[in-house]
Structure formats: C-alpha cells, structure tokens
Amino acid sequence: MDEDFKIKQVKGLLALDSRGNPTVKAIVKTERGIGVGISPSGASKSSKEAVELRDGGKKWNGMGTSIALSKLNEVIAPRLVGIDSRKQAEADILLVALDGTSNKSSLGGNTTTAVSIATSKAAASTAGLELFEYLGGVGSKVLPTPILNVINGGVHAGNNLSFQEHILIPAGAGSFSEAIRMAVEVYKNLKEVIKEKYGKNSVNVGDEGGYAPPMNSSREAFEAISAAIKKAGYSLGSEFFIGIDPAASEFYDKEKRKYIVEGKEMATADLLEYYKELVDEFSIIYLEDPFDEDDFEAFKEITKELSKKVLIVGDDLYATNVTYLRQGIEARATNAALVKVNQVGTVTETLNYVRVAKEAGMRPVVSHRSGDTEDPFIADLAVAIGSGIIKTGAPARSERVSKYNRLLEIESLLGPSAMFLGKEPFLRSM
Numbered sequence: 001m002d003e004d005f006k007i008k009q010v011k012g013l014l015a016l017d018s019r020g021n022p023t024v025k026a027i028v029k030t031e032r033g034i035g036v037g038i039s040p041s042g043a044s045k046s047s048k049e050a051v052e053l054r055d056g057g058k059k060w061n062g063m064g065t066s067i068a069l070s071k072l073n074e075v076i077a078p079r080l081v082g083i084d085s086r087k088q089a090e091a092d093i094l095l096v097a098l099d100g101t102s103n104k105s106s107l108g109g110n111t112t113t114a115v116s117i118a119t120s121k122a123a124a125s126t127a128g129l130e131l132f133e134y135l136g137g138v139g140s141k142v143l144p145t146p147i148l149n150v151i152n153g154g155v156h157a158g159n160n161l162s163f164q165e166h167i168l169i170p171a172g173a174g175s176f177s178e179a180i181r182m183a184v185e186v187y188k189n190l191k192e193v194i195k196e197k198y199g200k201n202s203v204n205v206g207d208e209g210g211y212a213p214p215m216n217s218s219r220e221a222f223e224a225i226s227a228a229i230k231k232a233g234y235s236l237g238s239e240f241f242i243g244i245d246p247a248a249s250e251f252y253d254k255e256k257r258k259y260i261v262e263g264k265e266m267a268t269a270d271l272l273e274y275y276k277e278l279v280d281e282f283s284i285i286y287l288e289d290p291f292d293e294d295d296f297e298a299f300k301e302i303t304k305e306l307s308k309k310v311l312i313v314g315d316d317l318y319a320t321n322v323t324y325l326r327q328g329i330e331a332r333a334t335n336a337a338l339v340k341v342n343q344v345g346t347v348t349e350t351l352n353y354v355r356v357a358k359e360a361g362m363r364p365v366v367s368h369r370s371g372d373t374e375d376p377f378i379a380d381l382a383v384a385i386g387s388g389i390i391k392t393g394a395p396a397r398s399e400r401v402s403k404y405n406r407l408l409e410i411e412s413l414l415g416p417s418a419m420f421l422g423k424e425p426f427l428r429s430m
C-alpha cells in the first residue's frame, strides 16, 4: 500500500500562462496516481518574492523557462523519485535544500511551485481523495466568499487608473453559487454602464478579466460599479460591497517619498485620507496593499483607524513569507494576509504561513496571480485552509473561471454540508 504512494516519475514541461509567457508545468506520477501543477506569474511583484528563473536573451523576449525545466528534469526529478508523495514537507524541504538560496533564485520559484503543487495532487489522487480533503481534512467545508476584480488598472491594464484592482464583493449571497450568479449579473451590467458612458471601445478587458476603461480616477470606477449593482437590482452595502487593491508600491516614488495617484503627488497622510473617503462613500470592506511594501508604519496607522470595518490585507508587504508576516504581526500592521503559493515557492511554506497568520488572528486570503493558468489548485487550497475569501479575478477568461468552476464543483461535492460565510470573514478587527 505505501508503495503506491512512492513517487515514480517527475517531469517538467513547457506551458504558457494567460499572458502568453512561458511557465513551468510539473507532472508527478506515483504507481496509482498523477498530479499536475502549473506555476502562475505576477506583474506587480513584491521585491520579497521567490524569484522566477527566466532564460533571458532573445527567445520568448527573455521570458523562456528552459533553464528552469532542465533544473526540474535533471536536478529535482532524480531526488524526488522514491519519496512518499504524502510526505509533502519532506519533498518541499528537499526543494528548499536543493535550491540553497533565501529566495529560490537557484532552482526558481516557478520551478519549485509547480513541483510542490504537483506532488500534493499526486498524493491526493493516489489516496482517492479530493485535493481539498487531502490538504485540509474532513473539516474542510467552507466555500470562500469570492472577491472579483471587475475594473483593472495599474500594471494590469492600458489605462490611467493608478489603483490596480476595483473589486466586487457579493458578500450578501447565501451560497457560493449564488455569489457567482450575482457577480456575473453585475459584471454584465457593468459592461452596459461602461459602454453607455465611455463608448464601445471601452469594454475591453485587462489581465484579470475585468474591464479596463479609459477612466482617470478610481472614484469613476466605483461609481460605475455602484451603478451596475443598482442596474442588476441589488444594493450596495447589503448584498454587495467593494474592495480595492491599489498595489501601492507600483505608484510609490521612493526618492520623493510620495505616491503618484491620478496625476497628483500624495504624501502618506493624503493617501490615507483618500482611502477613508472612498471607504465611506462606497461601502469598502477590503483594502489590500494600500501603501508601499516596506512601509509597515503606514499599514499600522490605517489598520488602527479602519480595522473595525475594513479588512486591511498585506500582499507585497508579506509575500507569503513568515519572516515578513511576523514583522507585520509584531507591528499590528494588518488584520489579513494574502496567500500566493508562488510568492514563496512551496505548499509546505504556504501552509506554515497560513498557520502563523491564523494564530495571530489574521484572515488568510487565497489569491491568484495576474498571469495565471488553467490550474485550479488555489480553489482547493482555499477550502482546505478555510480561508473564507478567495480573490481570483473577474468571472471571465478561463484561467480565472477554472477556479470558480472548481469551487462550484466542490460546493456540489459537499452538498448540504457546504458552508458559506458571506460577510463574516471580512469582520476581523485587530
């Protein structure tokens, strides 16, 4: 029986991500099971993340992954063969040791992420368990409240919006599938609202499937979302709420120590004021990376002021890394922590980060990347850890929808025991 779980074969293959960039796909086989993992890739990356190994040079505009794939096939594969696929920590510690750097720059975080995910899936498949059950146990019953980036800006879109993500939150729904239906209805109405005001050239979409209209301020974006909520027959503040991921490091001028927002220079205090106005005007309950990724003090300030009504989330601030998370806990910098497996590079390190966040009373929020793939791993991860919230883009484009579709499947598998917490996961004051 134990023999069945032994890793027999590990293979790396080229795949493309949703932006058409090469990425790493890993296939791990046991005697009776198989797991496939594909690494996603960010655009507004934190400087604290695991490094992606890219070939450089002319081919693929420097983005090739042939070195990463040869490391996978020649360095990692021979060492993983023979290990029990259920020993996720043993396999991941081996990856960390083989890499030998603090940021996975030798093997590449893109390489280790794919292998680590594939290993967990191979074990689940060999055991005949659903991945979320295998990773989280029999208590894994909470379907996350989806938060959907429906207007894209920043480095995810070719428009003038400084803030990266304008997020629709169907927290008043009674179930996951109802939340998705309501979100789709608003997403469709949003298209009409944008078309009416900005013309038909304005409904093209950005990297995460949200519209990328030629707006100049986030207020315009939230006004359009509010109008779409109303047009769909819902109300903002009870059925729907709004979230923002400004990804503030992207518009922070480190020299001037100023944020360049919507054509204006803003000091930290000005930006804080702007957030407070938006929170009150638009029923905002989620705010990720409001300040630069190194400014723990500014995070601490906003958390002190808003944590009773808003989830303040560290993404680039923590980069799914317990070292930075511990700094945030110490400083009471946020009341939530974003979770992206490829920021740290292994499933084991991700689960450890989630444990530390939860122990500190911080809400873990599972997230996709702007360059993503058909791999729905994070859907199972969200249910396994009981994150209560998942951020995986607009309800459009297959790399986004693959996660929603997997969650719909999990909801159906769980049947009447499936739980959906709606707004509850957002209420977490520090």
Ligand code: PGA
Pocket (backbone or CB within 6 Å): 041, 042, 043, 044, 045, 046, 164, 245, 247, 315, 367, 368, 369, 370, 371
């Ligand atoms: P990224 O952005 O995947 O481009 O880094 C997503 C986010 O900031 O949450």
Ligand code: ZN
Pocket (backbone or CB within 6 Å): 245, 247, 288, 289, 315, 316
């Ligand atoms: Zn973010």
